[in-house]
């Protein structure tokens with residue numbers, strides 16, 4: 001499914017947080033959103049998810065404004081994993097993932113074995129099946145993050161929106177999670193801080209700076225020493241492997 005932000009702007013306290021951004025993610029594509037802290041990545045994710053409404057412009061799912069789509073219907077197409085999402089409810093790991101099925105349940109369509117199966121698969125996919133009975137507050141940050149992803153997978157969306165999905169994860173689970181996301185055959189938009197991971201896994205990268213879209217393109221087009229210096233204020237050399245994939249080698253800042 002195709003998701004498009006058309007000229008979206010959003011303000012808070014009179015300040016422009018996202019300014020006139022136009023970007024589309026194509027069906028099956030993995031689009032990475034990168035940019036320094038405070039550049040507007042989470043806000044753009046919230047706009048794309050329909051969680052916040054643009055002050056100007058619109059977000060379209062398959063050419064239909066998402067503001068006009070019923071929230072329950074939207075949840076069948078689009079799942080968002082927010083940064084720092086938490087729950088204070090006394091819930092087990094499995095119950096958190098079961099929340100992903102909410103959009104499919106009704107009086108006519110109560111919980112079934114099929115829902116159990118989907119939840120079990122999602123738990124397995126993030127390597128949390130053995131901890132499914134553990135209570136939320138007893139889990140580590142990384143385990144909670146993996147459960148949020150599992151909840152989104154259990155939602156069986158067409159589009160996954162992930163805000164810093166590798167937060168809290170050790171390196172093995174970071175790579176495992178991005179690989180897992182790639183293998184789902186979904187349309188994915190992910191805000192990422194690790195630029196090497198963005199280069200490894202994303203089809204295209206959109207670069208934000210101060211609420212504006214600086215550029216968008218294939219990682220090897222976008223990740224240049226010049227851009228890294230201008231947007232991220234770092235000095236790095238850009239290496240390429242045999243497949244033409246870029247790898248950044250940062251230099252220590254001297255100050």
Ligand SMILES: Nc1ncnc2c1ncn2[C@@H]1O[C@H](COP(=O)(O)OP(=O)(O)OP(=O)(O)O)[C@@H](O)[C@H]1O
Nearest residue numbers: 012013017035036037038039040041042043044191
């Ligand atoms: N509700 C709000 N009210 C006021 N300012 C806000 C609000 N939401 C976001 N901002 C500001 O907008 C800017 C962009 O925030 P956003 O969270 O979108 O950035 P980000 O790129 O995701 O940052 P990070 O990499 O630190 O997660 C920040 O300066 C933030 O403080």
